[in-house]
Amino acid sequence: MSQNAQPEKALTNVTAPSHWTAGHIRAINSDSIETAPAFGPDDFSAVGNKIDIWDAWPVQDADGHPSLISHDEVLWMALAAPRFDDPEERHGHARIYLLLRKGKEWINLGPLMPDGFSPGSREWSGSAVLGADRRTLVLYFTATGLRGESVITFTQRMFSTRATLVKDDTGYHFENWRDLTEVIPLKPDWYMPSDAGNGKIGTIKAFRDPGYFFDPATGRHYLFFAASKAFSHSAFNGVVGAAFCDDPSRDEWHVMPPLVSADELNNELERPHVVLHKGLYYLFWSTQAHVFNPEGPTGPTGLYGMVASALTGDWKPVNGSGLVFANPLDAPKQAYSWLVMPDLKVTSFADQWGPVELADGERRFGGTFAPDIQLWLDGDRAGLIK
Template sequence: MNTINMKLASGAGGITAWRPTAITGTEIALITAADAAPILPGLDLWDSWPLAHEDGRTAIVEGRQYWFFLSAPCFPDPGHRHNAAKIRLASLGGDGWRDHGDCLPEALSPGSREWAGSAVLHADGTSVTLLFTAAGRRGEGHSFEQRLFAASGVLGSQGPGGWMRSDELVRPDGARYFIAAEGEGTPGMIKAFRDPAWLRDPATGQAHLLFTGSAGWDDHAYNGVIGLATQGADGAWQLEDPLISAVGVNNELERPHVVLRAGRYYLFWSTQRRTFDPAGETGPNGLYAMVADQLRGPYQPVNGTGLVAGNPAAEPTQSYSWWVTGEGEVWSFIDHWGLQGRSFADHPELLRQQFGGTPAPVFRLTFDGVRVSLA
């Protein structure tokens, strides 16, 4: 451990360590067969995010919201979807959902797969930035290399599109952030540099990226962090110290994003029971958060432990990948639901049969200081 990394590990960089105890909290309602009807038949959909204004409000364009989903064909084993993921654009209006097809042209997609990100409609009302994760490299063999990219586009009559270029934003430094370029990995245990979420800090006017990372200063098997990068006056992005460290606690703090309420910064993320260090405290697959009075912290866990809402104990994998909109609505996708205690080992048909692959029922949150609860 070098001197720089020792300072990081000791908190000199302002990193808040997440050390939860006795993780219990509100359970999400059980998902039913009626909830699992696909919105885009023939495709599995999972991680989602809306086109949002710079202040976080969901953009409504001629009565429609535009949503980006990770998508793939309906494979017999839905686990294979991650190896074929493409970003799909759909819109929601008074007539329901419309499919707008794959989002990015092949020439602008630098990875072998496209993983999650965010999208912002800028203050001019026309310019759009799609931030996303390029997994692997186009035309090369499979890997878990992850890079952060942004595509520039415009808002047209059919929503965001007209993508003109795709640029890499920032790279891991190997000290604060592990260089996530593994050739192989086990689900939940690969290292991370993904999930860019855009934020304009109203206190400074600066643009930031939050992202899922892995600690570069500690080789613990469970070393997830929430990273930060800031855009300078020249438009270039610069890495900063992580905001949250879960070294020794959890390997993946996925899809981090900030929602502002009453001057407070609520930093949300998703994680799963399997990515907690089994030697310590574990929590359910669920939505977690910490709160601070300024972007760089210090943060404290909401509700005492960080858990906002978890899957019910009866169906621990029924939904995942929660995204909180500026309006306080919580979106996610239906994962393996209705298992009723059955295992895939005994019932392999359930892999396909009970995978939702479509948006889960939306719920709302209420914010009250260090408390965040279901409305």
């Protein structure tokens, strides 16, 4: 079956999309918002001296747990770029880097893929699964722009590729990159082309961030991704998209309609991912205050989520609003790009920590891992263990 074919059973079982609405955001109680602990420069350290990193994910087993390479070593991937005076410049230079976490130490192993292998001018977020042989990697990632372009564009395409894990005298690396495939082709009936917006931060349209999940209840593989609703009348038309695969080799993926829609509310539901906990599925995403519709209401920058008894829906916002937790009120930009692990540990990167105001020439971008925090989940309620 081709990638574009749509098996009837896939569509008849979907209750979609579930809507995240202005009414949910109005349900946020400003007097009792769950907020992450504040942190400062003594609470994090750089991964290397010359790069900034942001969106990160572990090399994982199929069940979602980070793959232990040895008793205390785990490989991670993160978007990285040279350190600029203006941190926003990093987005135009992003590549996926390989990192080694050994105990509490982070070691920078350099760019993951060979120069010129990616079909884009930049590499954006994804996920990575290590096979049962402990050697074969499947990487899902976003190729942004076009290789060799002279003017940066924001076309986003999602690819899969395979490589082989090697350990030698130089350490860990992946070699024999192969099987590069556009794993989730655009379905224009459901998803807006990613080049429909412009390059201004907060207005870029999405077709990115493939996050892998294996459903033990059905034996089906899923990829969740950030997208934009097709034929929307609003500039704020973010959705969570999905694709599934029943093929054990994970070569034949089938695109599904959006699972969650924030049409007219929010432009970007970034890095969506799923955690299965006590028989319920929790779909999480990150978003920022400045990508909500300015006509209101506006939620804080934070981790949001919905819960359902099946991946096909019906999805209900956790805590009645969707907000799991926000950044501290006096440091509303301190962290971003939260990723919830199966053990409910939450990782993110240190963004603009501290108060919003910056002195002239001050650079307060962390550009590294923020301190981990711990989540609790109980039915349709969620919060932080502090």
